[in-house]
Amino acid sequence: MSTDLQLPVFSNTTQEDLKGRWGMVIDQDVCTGCQACVAACAMENNVPFVGEDDAGYGRGMHWIRIERFWQGTFPAVKMTPFQPMMCQQCHKAPCEPVCPVFASVHSASEDINVQVYNRCVGTRYCGNNCPYQVRSFNWRDYTDARVRPELTTLQNQLNPDVTVRRRGVMEKCTFCIQRIRHAEDAASSEGREIADGDVVPACAQACPADAIVFGRIDDPNSMVSQKSLASRGYHQLEELGILPRVTYLQGESNVGNG
Amino acid sequence: MSATARALPNIRPQAAEQEDPREHLMLDPKPRGEMNGMVLESMRSTGWRYWLVTLVLGFLVLTCFFYAWYYLIANGLGVAGVNRPAYWAVFLVNTVFWIGISHAGTFISAILRVMKIEGRRPFTRAAELMTTFGLVQAVSSVFMHLGRVWLAYWLIPYPNERGLWPDFHSPLMWDFLAINTYLLCSTMYLFLPLIPDLAMVRDHKTGWQKVAYRILSLGFRGTEGEWKNLHTAMNIFAFAIIPVMFSVHTIVSWDFAMAMRPGWSSSVFGPYFVIGALHSGMAAVAIVLFLVRSTMKNMKYFIRPEHFNLLGKLMLMVSMAWAYFYFNDYLVPWYGGDKWEQILRLFIEKGPIWWLWYVLLICNIVVPWLILWNRKWRSTPWLLALTGVVINIGMWIERYVIIPETLTINRMPFTWRIYIPRVEIFLTIGTVSLFLLLYMMASRLIPLIPVWEVQEGQEAHMLRKVGKAEIPAVSEIG
Amino acid sequence: MPESITLLALFEDIDPAANGIQKLRSMGVTDDQMNVISGIPMPGRVLGRPNAITNVSRIALVGAGLGMLSGVALIYGTIYLYPLYVGGQPLYPVPMGWIVTFEMTMLGLMVFAFLGLFVDSGFPSYTPKDYVPEISDGKIAVLFKCDSNQERPVVDALTKLGAESVKPAEARQL
Numbered sequence A: 001m002s003t004d005l006q007l008p009v010f011s012n013t014t015q016e017d018l019k020g021r022w023g024m025v026i027d028q029d030v031c032t033g034c035q036a037c038v039a040a041c042a043m044e045n046n047v048p049f050v051g052e053d054d055a056g057y058g059r060g061m062h063w064i065r066i067e068r069f070w071q072g073t074f075p076a077v078k079m080t081p082f083q084p085m086m087c088q089q090c091h092k093a094p095c096e097p098v099c100p101v102f103a104s105v106h107s108a109s110e111d112i113n114v115q116v117y118n119r120c121v122g123t124r125y126c127g128n129n130c131p132y133q134v135r136s137f138n139w140r141d142y143t144d145a146r147v148r149p150e151l152t153t154l155q156n157q158l159n160p161d162v163t164v165r166r167r168g169v170m171e172k173c174t175f176c177i178q179r180i181r182h183a184e185d186a187a188s189s190e191g192r193e194i195a196d197g198d199v200v201p202a203c204a205q206a207c208p209a210d211a212i213v214f215g216r217i218d219d220p221n222s223m224v225s226q227k228s229l230a231s232r233g234y235h236q237l238e239e240l241g242i243l244p245r246v247t248y249l250q251g252e253s254n255v256g257n258g
Numbered sequence B: 001m002s003a004t005a006r007a008l009p010n011i012r013p014q015a016a017e018q019e020d021p022r023e024h025l026m027l028d029p030k031p032r033g034e035m036n037g038m039v040l041e042s043m044r045s046t047g048w049r050y051w052l053v054t055l056v057l058g059f060l061v062l063t064c065f066f067y068a069w070y071y072l073i074a075n076g077l078g079v080a081g082v083n084r085p086a087y088w089a090v091f092l093v094n095t096v097f098w099i100g101i102s103h104a105g106t107f108i109s110a111i112l113r114v115m116k117i118e119g120r121r122p123f124t125r126a127a128e129l130m131t132t133f134g135l136v137q138a139v140s141s142v143f144m145h146l147g148r149v150w151l152a153y154w155l156i157p158y159p160n161e162r163g164l165w166p167d168f169h170s171p172l173m174w175d176f177l178a179i180n181t182y183l184l185c186s187t188m189y190l191f192l193p194l195i196p197d198l199a200m201v202r203d204h205k206t207g208w209q210k211v212a213y214r215i216l217s218l219g220f221r222g223t224e225g226e227w228k229n230l231h232t233a234m235n236i237f238a239f240a241i242i243p244v245m246f247s248v249h250t251i252v253s254w255d256f257a258m259a260m261r262p263g264w265s266s267s268v269f270g271p272y273f274v275i276g277a278l279h280s281g282m283a284a285v286a287i288v289l290f291l292v293r294s295t296m297k298n299m300k301y302f303i304r305p306e307h308f309n310l311l312g313k314l315m316l317m318v319s320m321a322w323a324y325f326y327f328n329d330y331l332v333p334w335y336g337g338d339k340w341e342q343i344l345r346l347f348i349e350k351g352p353i354w355w356l357w358y359v360l361l362i363c364n365i366v367v368p369w370l371i372l373w374n375r376k377w378r379s380t381p382w383l384l385a386l387t388g389v390v391i392n393i394g395m396w397i398e399r400y401v402i403i404p405e406t407l408t409i410n411r412m413p414f415t416w417r418i419y420i421p422r423v424e425i426f427l428t429i430g431t432v433s434l435f436l437l438l439y440m441m442a443s444r445l446i447p448l449i450p451v452w453e454v455q456e457g458q459e460a461h462m463l464r465k466v467g468k469a470e471i472p473a474v475s476e477i478g
Numbered sequence C: 001m002p003e004s005i006t007l008l009a010l011f012e013d014i015d016p017a018a019n020g021i022q023k024l025r026s027m028g029v030t031d032d033q034m035n036v037i038s039g040i041p042m043p044g045r046v047l048g049r050p051n052a053i054t055n056v057s058r059i060a061l062v063g064a065g066l067g068m069l070s071g072v073a074l075i076y077g078t079i080y081l082y083p084l085y086v087g088g089q090p091l092y093p094v095p096m097g098w099i100v101t102f103e104m105t106m107l108g109l110m111v112f113a114f115l116g117l118f119v120d121s122g123f124p125s126y127t128p129k130d131y132v133p134e135i136s137d138g139k140i141a142v143l144f145k146c147d148s149n150q151e152r153p154v155v156d157a158l159t160k161l162g163a164e165s166v167k168p169a170e171a172r173q174l
Helices: A036-044 A052-056 A125-129 A177-189 A202-206 A223-228 B032-044 B048-075 B090-114 B118-145 B149-155 B171-204 B207-216 B224-257 B269-295 B305-336 B339-350 B354-371 B381-408 B423-445 B451-460 C014-026 C056-081 C094-121 C133-137 C148-161
Strands: A022-027 A065-067 A083-085 A104-107 A112-115 A212-216 A246-249 B461-466 B469-474 C004-011 C034-037 C140-147 C165-168
Touching: A022 A223, A036 A065, A036 A202, A202 A212, A212 A223, A223 A246, B032 B171, B032 B423, B032 B451, B032 C133, B048 B118, B048 B423, B090 B118, B090 B171, B090 B224, B090 B269, B090 B381, B090 B423, B118 B149, B118 B171, B118 B269, B118 B305, B118 B423, B118 B451, B149 B171, B171 B207, B171 B224, B171 B451, B171 C094, B171 C133, B224 B269, B224 C034, B224 C056, B224 C094, B269 B305, B269 B381, B305 B339, B305 B354, B305 B381, B339 B354, B339 B381, B354 B381, B451 B461, C004 C014, C004 C148, C014 C034, C014 C140, C014 C148, C056 C094, C133 C140, C140 C148, C148 C165
Parallel strands: A022 A246
Antiparallel strands: A022 A212, A065 A083, A104 A112, B461 B469, C004 C140, C004 C165, C034 C140
């Protein structure tokens, strides 16, 4: 019989071989770069429209972006596979310890990184520290109809399940946590565990090529678990050791992108 | 061959023999009453030039500081030039710059006191004022860069109904503690040696001014007990504020070093930033001393070429130390092979603003190393002040290269964007104007020269006959 | 019984002041009945006075201890009250503990040194005190108590040693 003394823990208790709970697989070989996921995510999560000038200056607020590169020198130029990039929900997220007010914390139950909009004071240290540069900042009152009257009718398309962020607050992809919550509530009210395919984030839902797969990666039978084990799988910036939860699939010779 | 055929050795007269010991302030004592009168006169005399400059500075502060900041808060950070990936830019550059300037005050009033360098005596307060006012600008710049500045009080750790505490894992919270500690302690350290001088002003004023200085001087008379307590407190401060000074800029550097960005995650940042702070700070002291000496009455007695000589020597040493650390920070990534650091280096040296980097090197290394070797040039106030301006420009550019320019290159090339400052330009002008305005106001409200310390030093200095020579000597009376 | 009076002797320089103090001691004025008020600090040995005692360093040390405790409370106490995992770092981090504790210790040391000066010297004090404004112009004043029947010989002796003036001390608003 041992008593739990609840002594302070001074050492690192992260278990690095833990698979985590929610994960995503993105198949770059079938991604067509159509940006349907970008549009769907913006609609689902009330991502604001920043306008032409600000977007050109690098203030686009999309939570997911399709990165396009080319390789080689002219005339032998080749497109590389499209690269959808969103918050990788790292297990050891570098954006978390640098926030002075605990606005970017790790959810122990969901094992993703959560951004607390109410608490954010706007120091933007998390944005600097994200190696994937997936965090967006509300530079102006992009959603306030008092400041931008043209938004008055667009207010009707806002998703009531998701907070509308005001100026001065950091935001990023949440793995559509509102959909995760819905599915978990539905499953528990039916008295069952959440099944594979219950939770479909907006980007996965919209993708015409089914390039994005989402689900429980701690469940070995889920589609996302099985896909992430493919030999084509890799993690972005793996050398940093921050344990992202998104696996990218990219083969040596890929069809379709020239 | 007779002895007379041999040529006599060429004897040059010793330079020291021709130097008048009264060139040194410590060996040129005046009665205390006369020195008091000189300092009081410098506080009283405000010509039309003073008021003109104050008016211009006041206008700049109203528009470029207060109005521009109001505009920023009302419209959000979109009116500044920050974007992804340069989330931090000129506001942080200004913060680091002003904290750097503030370090010089502590260096002169604390480190030189601890090392018993007597040349510091007349200008400790002028330097210490720079610390307080510089920190005010640094704190303002920090507030300017916050997205929701009206919630900045959430960084203060106090029990609250939200049940929340700030996150001490974050370098910004260490910053909060360190900068506040430094601001509070250097203001107290400014005030302590000021008490006897405020008492002196109190004794010479009448009317409402006398009441004001009476309140400020706390009833100080100069009894043995009071001097002993003051001396002990000043000693504690002098020794204790030195590690605080080092820790403050080290912690500021950790804002950058803790981030996993190419060019930022460098272990040399701690001492590199501290030396950088001293570099720009000492240069700023040279500028301020030149301005004080040339614009205020009677200051030419207190602040002499020998002090500029001392300052110039310190500036030369610090610029060499800075070059050492900069080369360290340059060589290791150059050699190392991390591809992102190499790309960053290419961007800084050959990118669209490549000329900025060369200006940095010229201003921080070439100019001081060319000018500060010559004793005569070091002792020329306007030349040292000009070198100071050049060094400060170079150090501001150095912080600009470290913050927005380094942030432009990261591990996700799709996000690279050039940063262009917008409202930050006005706010930078505003902080400089506010600093100068505060300084000009302080120069007429409190005596800039610690006369009691000057007299204390003069009592301790004497000319001692050693053999045939008269050597200046200082005894440790205190 | 002779009543004691307080006199203030004003000297222009250190040597006459030191001689004056020695003379006073030889005339029966004890060290704790004397006080020297000057425009620059005069260490005890220069004027032949016992070293003044100060409590400022003790108060400062107490402040350093309090600061250290508050630093530990600030980082580890707040984590205990509001535990949140961030970035895979340990809940109670050790290096941050050093940083926060160091800053708070130095803050405590210096704030209490400052306040210790106030407490030990009785600052701020705006009651009338024995003082003459010439002291801040460089004169050295010796404030002492002696018996009223000794007033004449003391005044003569000090004036002979070079005192500018020896007058009864007036407590006036500074």
